[in-house]
Amino acid sequence: MKQDDIKSNILTTTLESAVNWGRKNSLWPMPFGTACCGIEFMAVLAARTDLARFGAEAIRFSPRQSDLLIVAGRISLKMMPVLIRIYEQMPEPKWVISMGACASTGGVFDTYSVIQGVDKFIPVDVYVPGCPPRPEGVVDGLIKLQELVDKEKFSDYSTTLKK
Amino acid sequence: MLLPEIITKIENQFSDSTLDTTKFAGEDVIHIKGSSILDILKLFKNNGFNFLADMTAIDNLTLGGFERFSVVYHLLSHETKERVTVKAYVPEDEPELPSAESLWKTADWQEREIYDLFGISFKGHPNLIRIMNPDDYKGHPLRKDYPRLGRKERDDFPVIERGINKDSSKEW
Numbered sequence: 001m002k003q004d005d006i007k008s009n010i011l012t013t014t015l016e017s018a019v020n021w022g023r024k025n026s027l028w029p030m031p032f033g034t035a036c037c038g039i040e041f042m043a044v045l046a047a048r049t050d051l052a053r054f055g056a057e058a059i060r061f062s063p064r065q066s067d068l069l070i071v072a073g074r075i076s077l078k079m080m081p082v083l084i085r086i087y088e089q090m091p092e093p094k095w096v097i098s099m100g101a102c103a104s105t106g107g108v109f110d111t112y113s114v115i116q117g118v119d120k121f122i123p124v125d126v127y128v129p130g131c132p133p134r135p136e137g138v139v140d141g142l143i144k145l146q147e148l149v150d151k152e153k154f155s156d157y158s159t160t161l162k163k
Numbered sequence: 164m165l166l167p168e169i170i171t172k173i174e175n176q177f178s179d180s181t182l183d184t185t186k187f188a189g190e191d192v193i194h195i196k197g198s199s200i201l202d203i204l205k206l207f208k209n210n211g212f213n214f215l216a217d218m219t220a221i222d223n224l225t226l227g228g229f230e231r232f233s234v235v236y237h238l239l240s241h242e243t244k245e246r247v248t249v250k251a252y253v254p255e256d257e258p259e260l261p262s263a264e265s266l267w268k269t270a271d272w273q274e275r276e277i278y279d280l281f282g283i284s285f286k287g288h289p290n291l292i293r294i295m296n297p298d299d300y301k302g303h304p305l306r307k308d309y310p311r312l313g314r315k316e317r318d319d320f321p322v323i324e325r326g327i328n329k330d331s332s333k334e335w
Contacts, residue, residue, distance in 0.1 A: 078297050080320050087323060112304055112313025113296070120318070123325040 016154055023067075023093065024149035025055040027142070030066035030090065032083060035073030037100040040132040049135035054142055063089040068145070071124075072132075074102035075115040087122045095149065097141055098124045101131045164210045166191060166245045173203060182229050182252065192248045194229065200251040201261040204236065208266050212238040212247065215267035220277045224307040231255035232283055236263070253283055262288040280305035 029051075031041055045051050045059065060066040063086045075083055087096070098118055101107040104127045106116035118124060125148055128141040164172075170191060174181050180199040185192045195203055217237040224231065230252035238247050253260055262285035263270040274285045275294040282303035285291060293300060300316065302309055 077300075077316055078295075084320065084323060111311060112309075112316060115317055115320075120322070121320045122323045 017150075019154075020150050020152055024146040026058075027054075027056040027068045027095070027145070027149075028058045028060050028066040029056055029068040029070050030060055030063050030086070031070050031072060032086065033070075033072040034075065034079060035100075035102060037072035037103065037132040040135065041070060041072045041099065041138065044135040044138045049139050051139065051142065054139070054146065056142060063087075064091065066090060067094050069094065069096045069122075070099055071096065071103040071118050072099040074107060074109055075118055077113045077115070080115050080118075080121065083118065084121060093152070095125045095145055096122060097126045097128060097138075097145060099128045099138060099141070100133055101129065104129070107131065165243060166240075166247055169207065169210050170247075173206065176206075177203060187248070190246050190248055192250060194233075194250045194252065197230075197234070197251045197253045197260050200234075200236075200249070201263065201266075203249065204238075204263055204266055207238055207247065207249070211240040211242045212245075213241055214239040215263070215269045215273075216246070218263070218270055218273035218277070220281045220283060220305075222281065222305065222307045228252065232258060232281060234260055234277060234283060258283040259286055260284075261286050264288055279303070282306065 031038065033039070033041055043049070045057065051057050056068065063069070067090065069087055069090060071083065087094075096118075098104045102109060102114070103118050104124075106114050110116070115121070119127075126141045126145045128137050130137050133141075170184060170193065173193065173195075174184065177195065177199055180196040180203075181193065182196065183194040185194070193203075215236060216239045217235075219235050221228075221233045221235060222231065223233060232253040232255070233250045234253060236249040236251070238249065239245075251260060258281070260283060262274055264274065264285075265287065271289070272294060274288055275291060277283050278285065278288075278291055279293040279295055280303055292298065296304070302314065304313070
C-alpha cells in the first residue's frame with residue numbers, strides 16, 4: 001500500500017468519540033405513551049417532523065431492544081411500578097426523555113394518584129415542556145440528548161451498579 | 164305496571180324502610196334504608212325495569228342526609244321508557260349492602276368501583292376486590308375525609324439511580 005492510500009483511507013479518532021458518534025445517531029426509542037403525549041409522539045415520527053432524520057426511527061416496543069425511554073403522559077400510582085420495571089429491563093447505556101408537563105411534574109393532576117414527575121424515581125436526561133409539546137419540541141429534545149450522548153465518557157460509568 | 168303505581172306500592176308495602184320520595188329534573192327519586200334495598204330492586208325488576216343504567220355512591224359528610232353514604236341506582240325500563248332513581252342509605256359504622264349482581268350483571272364492576280373508592284362492601288358479591296387502585300392500597304379516596312393529595316402513596320416508590328455518574332464536571 002502506498003503512502004497516499006493510507007492518507008485517504010484511514011481516519012484516526014478516539015474509541016470514545018467513535019462509539020459516542022454511533023450511539024447518538026442510532027438511538028432506539030421505547031415509547032411509554034400513557035396519554036395525549038403518546039398521540040403527539042406519533043406525529044413526531046410522521047412525515048413532517050421525521051424522527052428518522054436523526055437516526056431514531058427504530059421504535060422498539062420491547063425495552064430489551066431499546067436505549068431511549070420516552071415517557072409520554074401522566075404516570076399513575078398503578079403505572080409507576082410498570083415504568084420502573086421497564087426502565088430496569090433496558091440495557092445500559094440508556095437515556096430517558098420526559099415528554100410533556102405530566103411526565104415531568106404531574107401537570108395539572110395534583111392528586112393522590114398521579115406521580116409528580118417521573119424524575120422522582122427514575123433518572124431523566126431531557127425534559128420537553130408543553131401540554132403536549134409540539135413535534136418540533138421533541139425533535140429539539142432529541143438533539144439536546146444527542147449532544148449529551150456525544151459528551152459522555154467511558155470513565156463516567158460506575159463499575160458497580162447501585163441497586 | 165307503570166312507575167307511579169310501583170312507587171305507591173312500595174310506599175305501602177315497605178312503609179318502614181321508605182324514607183322519602185322526591186322529584187328531581189322530572190325524575191322520581193326514592194330514598195330508602197339500605198337493609199331492604201334488594202327487595203325493592205327486585206320489585207322494580209319484576210315490573211319492567213330491566214336495565215341498570217348507572218350505579219354510584221355519594222358521601223353525605225358535608226351534604227347532610229339520612230346517613231353518611233348513599234348508593235344510587237339509576238334504573239331504566241326499555242318497555243315503558245321510564246326512568247327512576249333509587250337511593251339506598253348506608254350508615255358510616257357498618258357500610259354494607261346486599262349485592263345487586265344477581266339482578267343485573269352490570270352491578271358486578273360498579274359495586275367493585277364503589278367498594279374501591281368508598282369502602283362500602285356488598286354482601287353476596289362474587290369477586291369483591293379493588294378495581295382501579297392497586298390491591299395493596301390503603302383507604303378509600305372518594306370519601307370526603309380522605310386528603311386530596313393522598314397519604315404519601317405517590318411518593319412511596321423505590322428510587323432508581325443511573326449507572327453513569329452525572330455529577331461529574333461535564334455540564335452541557
